[in-house]
Amino acid sequence: MITLYDLLFEGDRRPSPFCWRTKYALSHKGLQWTEVPMAFTEKDKIAFAESKTVPVIKDGDEAVKDSWAIALHLERAYPEITLFKNEATRKYSLFVNGWVDTTVNGALFPMVVGDLYDRVLPKDRDYILESRGSRLGTKDLGAFQAAAREKGQPAFRATLEPARRVFKVQKFLAGDLPGYPDYILLSPFLWANSVSPFKLLAEDDPVYAWRERMLDLFDGMGRKAKGA
């Protein structure tokens, strides 16, 4: 029995992009799980795993933290349906993991941080204003977001150019079928969608069409998630 500790926002939203990677990895392997939602300010719930961030999973007696470590754990523990067909797929995924966490998320975060703040649980508001505010150098997240969107949208779309080029020759980053690199890249879109109505992609963008294909997977798991 697998338990996933997930971040909770207002209206039962679950934006954490790192938890989404784990949910897609679990679904890919056909595994069931139960979720324990928690606030940013309830980190005591995941102290047992010596973690301060989600995802954390409890798999039987084993506690695993960090989405990448969880993917590797699931691959070892449930090898029947592989997430990484071979070592090269794992290395490809590791590269995409770093690319999304830095280049893609870095371009996306400033454009939705104000909307994100508006949707955190009331008890988490001060924490978010303090932690994100000090990172961004302002406490007016709404004004920061508005300024970021002006230049930010074309810059964000430009970061996706490597994926766009891949989609010229194959349907998914992983090839003809979706794989962990695709789940990683989908995660910031699900994160943004759950907190912000801001349009990230043009409808004629090949990344838009890819995202539609991704949202169809696993009975429309991502599409059914509560949006902004």
Place this chain on the structure above:
Amino acid sequence: MITLYDLLFEGDRRPSPFCWRTKYALSHKGLQWTEVPMAFTEKDKIAFAESKTVPVIKDGDEAVKDSWAIALHLERAYPEITLFKNEATRKYSLFVNGWVDTTVNGALFPMVVGDLYDRVLPKDRDYILESRGSRLGTKDLGAFQAAAREKGQPAFRATLEPARRVFKVQKFLAGDLPGYPDYILLSPFLWANSVSPFKLLAEDDPVYAWRERMLDLFDGMGRKAKGA
């Protein structure tokens, strides 16, 4: 017998990053080649391959253009030493190819374009000023370059963060040994080095250490190339 058509700059410099990818692919496979250097304004030399850009190779009777197509050709024609161990390595390489061509080269190009102009063959100067100038919206490439370097160096280094994260757990992008993703990422550094003395990386950057390892390969092929 393989012939490689390569771009020639002043002082026998050969900066083309796309030709470097081909040279490393050939060396990886232990293949010999001869080079035909040409100016930007001697595109008639590669008209036989219906190409306007290098690299072009002539392999026996076959003409192949574009570094990615050449890598695939070499893999088919000389399968003994593989460039792509399996399909996943090829897909990983395709992604890295797009990432370097857009994100990495996009951040690098403005910082060295003035130096590049200073080192093209005299007969190519007008062509470069016209083509690069119209792309950048200015003919004062030196001033453009100086302005780009101010914000550009930290922005360029930031684009390399995905690689930096990979180097925390393995020596090369491809794994314990270098592979085509590494040859792709090395190519913009060789390109810049051949035209510009501008310091792209700090010496304590893990990407710097990786670049040193890469420059050692194949009897120091990249290290021996004539710099700025």
